[in-house]
Amino acid sequence: MKKITAILLSLTLILIIAGCGQDEKQPASQTEKKDVTLKVATLIPPMTDILDIVKPLLKEDGINLDIVVLGDNVQPNTALANNEVDANFFQHVPYMKQYNESNDTELTLVQPIYHAIYGAYSKRYKDIADLPDGATIAIANDASNIGRSLVMIEKAGLIKLKDGAGIEATQADIVENKHNYQFKEVDLLMLARTLDDVDLVAMTPAYAKPVGLTPKKDALITESVDSEFAISLVARSNNADSEEIKKLAERMTGPEVKKFLEEEYDEIALPAF
Structure with missing residues (x-):
């Protein structure tokens, strides 16, 4: 009888130990990260x-x-x-x-x-000095890129903006436009398509490259690197x-x-x- 009791106790202890081992492993499987x-x-x-x-x-x-x-x-x-x-x-x-x-x-x-x-490109002119009076310049039509385009054009000496206008500038901030340039605001994704229709287009290289243009080789003017x-x-x-x-x-x-x-x-x- 004592032997049977001892055997039963041993089996119970083995089952308890096995159960504890499974419990210890369970959290590990639950903590495995899924993609x-x-x-x-x-x-x-x-x-x-x-x-x-x-x-x-x-x-x-x-x-x-x-x-x-x-x-x-x-x-x-x-x-x-x-x-x-x-x-x-x-x-x-x-x-x-x-x-x-x-x-x-x-x-x-x-x-x-x-x-x-950012750069300005033309199919009609090879130098910014050749841009004629009354030339049409296409720029992006969203607020941030309007200002970006106008600042770049101002730094090239083509226009003058109101003091302090900066990258928030709009066409209303142009205080000097001696050559009477006409600015045409166009959807960003459509800018490259206007190259045949206007005298100058200001755009990012991502839209210039698909039509074979890069700022280093082809832009008449470019902006400086600005983070x-x-x-x-x-x-x-x-x-x-x-x-x-x-x-x-x-x-x-x-x-x-x-x-x-x-x-x-x-x-x-x-x-x-």
Whole structure:
């Protein structure tokens, strides 16, 4: 009887120990991280190229990158503000701020990625000095890029703006226009298409390159590098500090992206990191 009791006690002890072992392992399996998905809205190369580069790198970090290519320069911010995507990559900070002010949103800068050198191009003239009186100049029609274009044109000596107007300038701030230049405000994505119809077009290299133009070789005038206008990764204020967004920013400023910009886009996109 004592032997049977001892055997039963031993079996009970074994079962208890086995049960404890399973309990100890259970939390470990529950803490295993599952892959998360980040949706990032963007527009055109080299923005899309950069995201394609970091996509497999993020996979190593347990993050699936879903690249959402949209058709205009409003949709990425609308999608981000409406929680349809987690971040976007297509704009500079002044444009983001203007969107926030107009829509009562809280989009925020995460990381500058590259400087897109603004320039003015012409199919009709080879030198800015050849631009005739009354010439038509096409500029982007959104508030931040209107000011950016006018400041660049002012620095080239073509017009004079009201003191202090800066990048918030509008055509109403032009106080001197000796050559009676006519400014035509056009949707950002349509600027390159106006090259045949106007005398000068002010635009970013992302829109100039598809038609074979670069700021170094072809622009009649260019702006200086200004970090304020760097094309940047943007998120919402409520997710900008998340680990996934931080990892995305880290990968987008990694050596792979820097090498790509230097080798493939050295004439139009300078790393901002």
